[in-house]
Amino acid sequence: MNTRLLLALLASALSVSAQTTAFGTKVTEAAPAATTAASPAAPTAGTPAASAPAATTPAPAAKPKSADDDVDNSVVITPFRALTPPDAKTTRTFQLSKMNKLGFTETTKELQRLYSAFATQRIVDGSPNGSSKATGYLTSVNYSLIQDLGDNRFLAKAAWPAAGPNEVLAAGVDTMAILLLDKPAKVGDTGKLSGMHVGTVALLFTANYPPLVGKRFTLRREAFVECATLEDNPAGFQKFIEEINAGADLSVTTNEQVTCKRCGGLGFTREAQKGQLVDKRIPCADCASSGKAIISVETKFVP
């Protein structure tokens, strides 16, 4: 599944969401172009209460109103800021046939460690291998549902730990987020899910939670799709090895500690001082004098 498809699921067709919304008696016929009316100019930060009035966006004015057509309760979700996972800084290959052989770094222990990371970066779906690479960072989301947006989509108070290299996805603490659940749920439900971050979306809706009941406005929030990850167990590990041997194109991205290139692991660089025997030592800024650097490494698995 790719990000576009997930966003399509999240956003779905305007007419469908309008029909199935909890408020919904009205079916809006606003053109798809109206969904881009949510201007990306406004800042995303701020609490809902603080940002809501400022972010108020007029309802799509695409068609003239009739007498019984005053209230627009349609839900419009559009991508606001796409997820841009950082590219791995470097790539390396893990060759199964070299495993546990003298002189090679490939070991069973290392493969198991990499598999554990691999399992957390794959979502179980209907693809031929039974799973595919997650297009966003996976994190564990605690939630409390605030409003039903239709089609298993919810506005929720949520909390999640940071994810990704250098915490690309910042942690959420009592933060409003948009969730696409895999089963129907109801407002007030609380729970925990394995969520794939699919970027920030702009949600145009009519709030029905206090103190904003009846207010129509746009929120820009992180969106998560509920999903299952591969199980990190011996059976999964065995299947993983079989897939590599069968020629599957599999890789995992991990943060690895490497020797700092700039200072060669010393934590400082030298500068010759005129008339002095001893060089001046300049603390290495690249590694904060630790001599080590943490970089994102993509490991490709080959038979």
Ligand SMILES: [Zn+2]
């Ligand atoms: Zn350094």
